[in-house]
Amino acid sequence: xxxxxxxxxxxxxxxxxxxxxxxxxxxxxxxxxxxxxxxxxxxxxxxxxxxxxxxxxxxxxxxxxxxxxxxxxxxxxxxxxxxxxxxxxxxxxxxxxxxxxxxxxxxxxxxxxxxxxxxxxxxxxxxxxxxxxxxxxxxxxxx
Numbered sequence: 463x464x465x466x467x468x469x470x471x472x473x474x475x476x477x478x479x480x481x482x483x484x485x486x487x488x489x490x491x492x493x494x495x496x497x498x499x500x501x502x503x504x505x506x507x508x509x510x511x512x513x514x515x516x517x518x519x520x521x522x523x524x525x526x527x528x529x530x531x532x533x534x535x536x537x538x539x540x541x542x543x544x545x546x547x548x549x550x551x552x553x554x555x556x557x558x559x560x561x562x563x564x565x566x567x568x569x570x571x572x573x574x575x576x577x578x579x580x581x582x583x584x585x586x587x588x589x590x591x592x593x594x595x596x597x598x599x600x601x602x603x604x605x
Contacts, residue, residue, distance in 0.1 A: 509533065511602040521602075525561030533593060533604060534559065534566065538577055545593035545604045546579045552586035566590065 509530055511518055518535075520526035521543070527536040534548040536559045546566060550557050555570035565582065566575040573586035580589050596603045 508603055508605040511535065511604070513600040513602065525559070527559040529556070530604075535595070535602065535604065536566075536577065538564070541597070543595045543597065543602055544577050545595045545602075546575070546577075547591040547593075549590075550586055551581075551588040551590060552584075557590070 511521070511528075511530060513521055518528050520528050521535065521537045524537050524539055527534055529535075529548055532548050533545050534557060535543055535545045537543050546557075548556050550568040550570065550573055552568065552571055552573050555568050557566045557568050557573075557575070559565075560567050563574070564577060566577065566579070567573070568586065571585055572583065573581065574583035575581055575586070575590050579592045581587060593604045596605075
């Protein structure tokens with residue numbers, strides 16, 4: 463192997479290694495505001511949210527939403543909150559809430575879900591997991 467051929471192969475291999483993370487993360491937007499705060503769980507498997515905490519200020523208004531762990535919590539009316547998996551069932555992107563459409567949407571490939579988690583537009587074919595939400599004063603318990 464000549465020196466020029468060796469350098470070309472090393473350069474090609476290095477560029478493949480540098481590009482690999484970009485290629486493998488193509489369906490993730492990388493700016494997800496997921497909060498991994500499992501230390502505040504009061505029940506085994508339950509997630510609690512203190513609505514007076516500034517982190518969850520978006521839930522003060524109808525149409526507001528926040529993330530906690532892999533869950534998106536949305537305030538859909540004055541007295542109702544929903545909690546769904548925040549992971550799109552198509553390729554794992556983080557979904558968002560569209561108050562205009564009152565739908566859960568995936569910004570990566572356009573899948574849409576109802577606020578019950580059912581698919582209304584593909585490419586996703588499976589529903590989002592739905593969690594139970596209980597309101598007790600300023601505390602939400604999601605299980």
